Amino acid sequence: MSDLKIKVRGLKKAFGPKQVLNGVDLDVPRGKSLVVIGGSGSGKSVLIKCILGLIEPDAGSIEIDGQEVVGMKAAEREDIMRKFGMLFQGSALFDSLPVWENVAFGLIAGRGMARAAAKEVALRKLAAVGLGPEVGELYPAELSGGMQKRVSLARAIAVEPEIIFFDEPTTGLDPIMAQVINELIVKCVQSLGATALSITHDMHSLRAIADQAAMIYEGRIIWAGDAKTIDHSGNAHVEQFVLGRAEGPIRMPVRPL
Numbered sequence: 363m364s365d366l367k368i369k370v371r372g373l374k375k376a377f378g379p380k381q382v383l384n385g386v387d388l389d390v391p392r393g394k395s396l397v398v399i400g401g402s403g404s405g406k407s408v409l410i411k412c413i414l415g416l417i418e419p420d421a422g423s424i425e426i427d428g429q430e431v432v433g434m435k436a437a438e439r440e441d442i443m444r445k446f447g448m449l450f451q452g453s454a455l456f457d458s459l460p461v462w463e464n465v466a467f468g469l470i471a472g473r474g475m476a477r478a479a480a481k482e483v484a485l486r487k488l489a490a491v492g493l494g495p496e497v498g499e500l501y502p503a504e505l506s507g508g509m510q511k512r513v514s515l516a517r518a519i520a521v522e523p524e525i526i527f528f529d530e531p532t533t534g535l536d537p538i539m540a541q542v543i544n545e546l547i548v549k550c551v552q553s554l555g556a557t558a559l560s561i562t563h564d565m566h567s568l569r570a571i572a573d574q575a576a577m578i579y580e581g582r583i584i585w586a587g588d589a590k591t592i593d594h595s596g597n598a599h600v601e602q603f604v605l606g607r608a609e610g611p612i613r614m615p616v617r618p619l
Contacts, residue, residue: 373422384581397572406561447523462498508539528560544570
């Protein structure tokens with residue numbers, strides 16, 4: 363069995379004249395948490411959507427457990443999708459469903475589990491992220507942003523996935539709640555023995571949840587390594603991003619006033 367859970371090679375994706383991914387190579391080790399950092403528009407979200415199968419790349423290879431998934435037929439891809447859990451940037455909860463049913467959605471709709479059994483699982487997963495059974499009866503609109511994020515995490519782990527994707531998991535949260543979410547992510551991923559792939563621009567989140575790190579810039583991975591070494595990467599782009607400097611090789615397009 364390969365040490366890689368996900369292997370990406372030469373991935374390209376353009377939207378009209380805009381080349382978003384321009385030959386991405388990325389290794390996600392089995393059972394590890396890899397965080398991809400990069401600025402807005404660097405291709406982070408497109409990369410994760412390609413791996414999830416939500417976007418078809420123009421070229422390149424994506425292997426999951428050694429199986430090529432680019433160009434895979436929909437029926438075959440269903441088996442691959444069963445390995446995935448996802449925490450979306452905006453939580454993406456269903457407003458019309460109570461919290462427990464949001465958490466149990468994949469179990470009921472995707473796995474055909476009976477509602478009563480799915481509710482039991484949902485309440486256990488809510489407890490795992492620090493939310494009591496009474497929260498399960500509420501609706502998303504009744505929750506704070508931090509609680510919604512925890513519900514989204516509970517939903518991501520409800521199907522006990524082999525791979526969990528985190529899309530900007532701490533965006534919009536205050537520093538204390540962001541750290542709560544980071545700690546819950548580590549706890550949940552470790553308890554499942556899952557592989558995690560996250561995208562973020564939040565260095566605090568990277569330091570809290572990552573075993574491995576990589577940086578994407580202009581559609582390519584320009585650095586990858588142990589997360590603990592990111593402060594000494596020797597890469598000018600990474601150094602500028604990590605330190606949040608305005609001056610450096612990364613230029614933000616700014617129009618004069």
